[in-house]
Amino acid sequence: MSDSLRIPVNIVFRDRQAIMSAVTRARTLALVLLTAALTAGCGLAYSIRGQRAFDVRSESMAPTIQPGTRVVADLVDHYTPRTGDIVVIQPPEKWGANGPVLTRVIGIPGSTLKCCDANGKVLLDDKPLLEPYTGLNGNADRYFDAVTVPSGRVWVMGDNRELALDSRSYRRMLGDGTVPVENVIGVVHSE
Structure with a gap:
C-alpha cells in the first residue's frame, strides 16, 4: 500500500x-x-498620418543624411516645388534606378541653373546658390550649361555632389535631367 x-x-x-x-x-x-x-x-x-519611412542606403545626400539613417517623409499627392526641399522621388523610368531616390530640389519650374561660377558654386537665376548642406567640398564637380526647368518639372541634386547621380548626370547621359513634379512622392521635413 x-x-x-x-x-x-x-x-x-x-x-x-x-x-x-x-x-x-x-x-x-x-x-x-x-x-x-x-x-x-x-x-x-x-x-x-500620410507618412512613410525610408532607409537611406547611398551616400548621395551626405553629409546631411548619412547611409543607414531612416528618414520619414510626408507623402504628397500634389507637390508644390520649393528650392531646397529634401524629397523622395520615383525616378523617371529612363534613369534605370531601382526604387525611390532621396535627393534635394535645386531648380523649380521657370528657374535657370548653371554650374558653375568662378568659385565653383551653382548659379540659380544668375545668383550663387548658398548651399551650406554640401559640406566642406561643396563645390559641384560636374559642370553643366544653363538649363531652364520646364513647367511641371524639377531639377534635383544630391548634397554629396561628387557621388550623387542626379539631374546633372542624367542630363549629360540622356539629354534631360529634369524630373516630373508628379514623381515626387514625399517631402522630408526633419533629418
Whole structure:
C-alpha cells in the first residue's frame, strides 16, 4: 500500500521543467507577437498620418543624411516645388534606378541653373546658390550649361555632389535631367 502513494522525485522534477519550458515558450511567443504588433503599429501610424519611412542606403545626400539613417517623409499627392526641399522621388523610368531616390530640389519650374561660377558654386537665376548642406567640398564637380526647368518639372541634386547621380548626370547621359513634379512622392521635413 505504501508503494502506491510514492511518487518518484525525478518525475516531479521533469514535469516542473516541462511546465517552466512551456511558460518560457509562451513568454517568448508573447514578446515576439508584441514586437510584431508594435512594428506593424508604427507602420500603420505612419500610413494613417500620410507618412512613410525610408532607409537611406547611398551616400548621395551626405553629409546631411548619412547611409543607414531612416528618414520619414510626408507623402504628397500634389507637390508644390520649393528650392531646397529634401524629397523622395520615383525616378523617371529612363534613369534605370531601382526604387525611390532621396535627393534635394535645386531648380523649380521657370528657374535657370548653371554650374558653375568662378568659385565653383551653382548659379540659380544668375545668383550663387548658398548651399551650406554640401559640406566642406561643396563645390559641384560636374559642370553643366544653363538649363531652364520646364513647367511641371524639377531639377534635383544630391548634397554629396561628387557621388550623387542626379539631374546633372542624367542630363549629360540622356539629354534631360529634369524630373516630373508628379514623381515626387514625399517631402522630408526633419533629418
